[in-house]
Amino acid sequence: xxxxxxxxxxxxxxxxxxxxxxxxxxxxxxxxxxxxxxxxxxxxxxxxxxxxxxxxxxxxxxxxxxxxxxxxxxxxxxxxxxxxxxxxxxxxxxxxxxxxxxxxxxxxxxxxxxxxxxxxxxxxxxxxxxxxxxxxxxxxxxxxxxxxxxxxxxxxxxxxxxxxxxxxxxxxxxxxxxxxxxxxxxxxxxxxxxxxxxxxxxxxxxxxxxxxxxxxxxxxxxxxxxxxxxxxxxxxxxxxxxxxxxxxxxxxxxxxxxxxxxxxxxxxxxxxxxxxxxxxxxxxxxxxxxxxxxxxxxxxxxxxxxxxxxxxxxxxxxxxxxxxxxxxxxxxxxxxxxxxxxxxxxxxxxxxxxxxxxxxxxxxxxxxxxxxxxxxxxxxxxxxxxxxxxxxxxxxxxxxxxxxxxxxxxxxxxxxxxxxxxxxxxxxxxxxxxxxxxxxxxxxxxxxxxxxxxxxxxxxxxxxxxxxxxxxxxxxxxxxxxxxxxxxxxxxxxxxxxxxxxxxxxxxxxxxxxxxxxxxxxxxxxxxxxxxxxxxxxx
Numbered sequence: 010x011x012x013x014x015x016x017x018x019x020x021x022x023x024x025x026x027x028x029x030x031x032x033x034x035x036x037x038x039x040x041x042x043x044x045x046x047x048x049x050x051x052x053x054x055x056x057x058x059x060x061x062x063x064x065x066x067x068x069x070x071x072x073x074x075x076x077x078x079x080x081x082x083x084x085x086x087x088x089x090x091x092x093x094x095x096x097x098x099x100x101x102x103x104x105x106x107x108x109x110x111x112x113x114x115x116x117x118x119x120x121x122x123x124x125x126x127x128x129x130x131x132x133x134x135x136x137x138x139x140x141x142x143x144x145x146x147x148x149x150x151x152x153x154x155x156x157x158x159x160x161x162x163x164x165x166x167x168x169x170x171x172x173x174x175x176x177x178x179x180x181x182x183x184x185x186x187x188x189x190x191x192x193x194x195x196x197x198x199x200x201x202x203x204x205x206x207x208x209x210x211x212x213x214x215x216x217x218x219x220x221x222x223x224x225x226x227x228x229x230x231x232x233x234x235x236x237x238x239x240x241x242x243x244x245x246x247x248x249x250x251x252x253x254x255x256x257x258x259x260x261x262x263x264x265x266x267x268x269x270x271x272x273x274x275x276x277x278x279x280x281x282x283x284x285x286x287x288x289x290x291x292x293x294x295x296x297x298x299x300x301x302x303x304x305x306x307x308x309x310x311x312x313x314x315x316x317x318x319x320x321x322x323x324x325x326x327x328x329x330x331x332x333x334x335x336x337x338x339x340x341x342x343x344x345x346x347x348x349x350x351x352x353x354x355x356x357x358x359x360x361x362x363x364x365x366x367x368x369x370x371x372x373x374x375x376x377x378x379x380x381x382x383x384x385x386x387x388x389x390x391x392x393x394x395x396x397x398x399x400x401x402x403x404x405x406x407x408x409x410x411x412x413x414x415x416x417x418x419x420x421x422x423x424x425x426x427x428x429x430x431x432x433x434x435x436x437x438x439x440x441x442x443x444x445x446x447x448x449x450x451x452x453x454x455x456x457x458x459x460x461x462x463x464x465x466x467x468x469x470x471x472x473x474x475x476x477x478x479x480x481x482x483x484x485x486x487x488x489x490x491x492x493x494x495x496x497x498x499x500x501x502x503x504x505x506x507x508x509x510x511x512x513x514x515x516x517x518x519x520x521x522x523x524x525x526x527x528x529x530x531x532x533x534x535x536x537x538x539x540x541x542x543x544x545x546x547x548x
Contacts, residue, residue: 013057013058014036014038016058017034017036017038017056017057017058017061018034018036020058020061020062021034024061024065026065026069026112026113027069027113027114028072028112028113028114028115028116029112031043031045031114031115031116032053032112034056037055038055038056038057038061039052039054039055040052040053040054040055040056040064040068040112041053042115045115045116045119046116046119046120046123047116047119047120047122047123048106048107048115048116048119049107053068053110053111053112054068054110054358054361054362054365056358057354057358059351059354059355059358060354060355060357060358060359061358062355063355063356063358063359064358064359064362065112066359067359067362067363068110068111068112068113068362069111069112069113071109071110071111071112071362071366072111072112072113072114072115073113074111075105075106075109075111075113075115075118076113076118078102078105079102079118079121079122082095082098082099082102083121085098086125091174092125092128092129092132093129093132093133093136093174093175095125095129096129096175097377097380097381097393099122099125099126099129100376100377100380101373101374101376101377102122102373103122103126104369104372104373104376105369105370105372105373106118106119106122108365108368108369108372109366109369110362110365110366110369111366132174132175133175133176133177136173136174136175136176137176137180137184139173140170140173140176140181140184141184143166143169143170143173143184143188144184144185144187144188144191146166147163147166147187147188147191147192148187148191150162150163150166150191150195151191151192151194151195151198152198153195156195156198156199156202159195159199160195160199160222163192163195164222164226166188167188167226167229170185170188171229178231178383181231182231182232185230185231185232192226224243224440225440229385231383231385290327290328290329290330291330291334291335291338293327294324294327294330294335294338294342295338297320297323297324297327297342298338298341298342298345300316300320301317301320301341301342301345301346302341302345304316304317304320304345304349305345305346305348305349306348306349306352307349308352308356310353310356310357313349314353317346317349320342320346321346324342363405364405364406364407364408365408367404367405367406367407368407368408368411368415370404371401371404371407371415371419372415374397374400374401374404374419375415375418375419375422377393377397378394378397378419378422378423379418379422381393381394381422381426382422382423382425382426382429383425383426383429384426385433387430387433390426391427391430394423394426397419398423401419452514452515455514456511456514456515459507459510459511459514460511462507463504463507463508463511466500466503466504466507467504469496469500470497470500470501470504473493473496473497473500474497476489476493477490477493477494480493
């Protein structure tokens with residue numbers, strides 16, 4: 010043990026790479042990233058004497074890859090006019106660097122990410138202050154006596170809210186709750202005002218208009234569970250009023266194993282022939298040595314390990330070979346076996362680094378997807394989730410014990426978002442259909458009322474005209490005639506106006522309502538979340 014520790018420390022003292030001052034190697038072979046201004050101390054990887062060089066080479070390569078990704082993000086940062094659109098990428102990059110298995114001058118990368126975070130915090134703070142002012146304005150509007158202007162002011166305030174950029178969910182929800190409370194107080198006062206004036210028909214109309222306005226405003230809410238209940242309550246009030254890919258290595262592996270099988274099948278026949286012809290143990294062990302030497306350079310680690318175990322079992326079954334020949338055969342067999350296992354230890358040391366790095370990259374994607382699953386910017390979030398899926402597929406396998414869980418969580422986040430997106434679209438569609446039905450019903454009722462009034466006026470005209478024809482001559486005959494003619498003119502004017510209104514009502518009933526912009530947008534359904542579960546590689 011002491012010799013191995015000394016060898017590792019000698020290796021560490023002799024090795025050189027950029028950023029080495031950020032790391033130290035402890036007696037157990039753990040390579041540790043020391044605590045810096047923007048990072049905590051953590052163990053990167055544990056190395057052995059056999060794997061040290063291979064692992065360090067992989068770690069420095071991973072640093073170069075990480076530095077390249079930070080450079081790409083830096084270029085996007087410099088060219089972006091809206092830095093807040095990059096908040097997801099910055100958070101993912103920070104998350105990745107905090108878990109990345111890499112060796113290099115990482116302090117520079119941590120410092121640059123920290124600088125970006127300061128800018129994003131400042132911009133988020135400015136947006137928060139803007140939304141805070143809107144919440145204060147809403148609370149002032151809650152006591153307004155001008156209900157018509159107040160209702161419009163609340164609509165304008167909601168539009169201004171939508172135009173303000175990103176604020177973290179917790180503070181955003183608190184400010185929005187203040188606006189909602191102020192709005193509820195305003196509309197409650199407005200209802201009370203209408204009740205006090207006893208205008209039942211007008212009150213019913215206004216109540217329904219208010220319910221429609223609330224429904225339209227709730228359509229953009231981020232409080233999903235609460236808003237679902239709110240829509241149910243609005244409907245009750247209304248009734249009371251009136252959604253692995255195999256890589257190329259698999260194909261190459263199949264060709265390789267087929268060629269190897271052909272060789273060993275032939276070798277087996279040859280060994281059996283030697284055994285049959287010579288009948289001695291030396292021939293059998295020579296065959297086993299040749300098999301061991303043929304496997305020494307194999308990179309099929311699991312299959313070749315099983316093969317060596319089987320060869321060892323066969324070796325033990327073969328009888329003793331005397332003299333120098335037996336010793337020479339054993340040295341050759343053991344030498345081939347030791348060569349393979351040394352290469353295997355070095356390979357899996359480097360492989361573990363690769364798997365951990367892949368897991369760190371996929372975990373950053375997973376964390377971002379779980380943040381996005383409750384987003385309401387449907388088009389932007391759809392595009393970003395699809396980009397995340399593309400990036401996920403481009404990353405290699407992760408440790409087997411984490412693979413399935415990470416993949417299922419990633420798909421669950423996508424499914425959650427797209428099912429919410431479908432539900433939101435259906436709510437808008439139902440709302441439009443309900444508006445159309447109500448408008449037609451009101452128009453028909455108004456038209457029937459006009460038709461009844463027109464009929465009454467026509468009957469009045471007929472009575473007045475008949476009265477003129479049957480006037481009895483006398484002193485007041487002319488005065489009576491003049492009175493009836495005046496009534497005819499007055500009723501005729503009313504009749505003409507109501508006929509025009511009837512035509513307008515019938516024409517309005519034929520018009521189709523305009524569709525909102527959201528309903529005209531291309532449909533994107535939960536079918537977008539369907540993915541091939543075999544995409545996720547496992548090691």
